[in-house]
Amino acid sequence: MSTSTTTTAIVAGPDEDGIGEALENEGVDVARVNGVVSRPQLEEAGIVAADLYVLTDVGQATTIPIVCDLNDDVRSVIYARDSVPEFVKGQLDLAIDPELMDASLVADELVD
Template sequence: MDVIVVGDDPERMREALAAEGHAVTVADVGNRPGLEEAGIHDAEVYLLTEMAQATSISVAKDLNPDLRVVVYAEGSLPDFASRQTDLVVDPNLLGPDAVAEEL
């Protein structure tokens, strides 16, 4: 599965995804150019690990409406972003290996 990760990764989610055999691409910034360069049009999952970039969810869904959006971060999403998100996981409740396995 092609996964694009946006945000800091203190929980080492990228490594867990790669260990499960997922193709992981990192977009340092979740803006249109960054997401397009990371291959958002062909991605299956958009994984956000930093709530500060929650607005990038709208950009990602605009570029690829079929994306499955997963947020793996502490905190809460703004209402507009939560309506476009398929799954929100708090890293304090579930580790990166379990999330990567379920994807």
């Protein structure tokens, strides 16, 4: 990446497939949010200025509209094995199944 600023990401949910670590290996500044994700948690983690929001638990897909409301420029990604709910597909930039794409490859694509 040839920009002078560091890419920032919020990884929400359990990270069993290592997307957070893969992003860090690409030089991304990663904040993590666990448990039931709320708007105040997202704000505290820095979502307003984040470049990426990576959700690993589709059960918390309701956070996608919140994130998009807080940050018009954020790229929202679901990195999970489960199907993405219909109501969120219009606001989602990318949905990837970890069984189809390794975390390091996804991180590389997200940063480039």
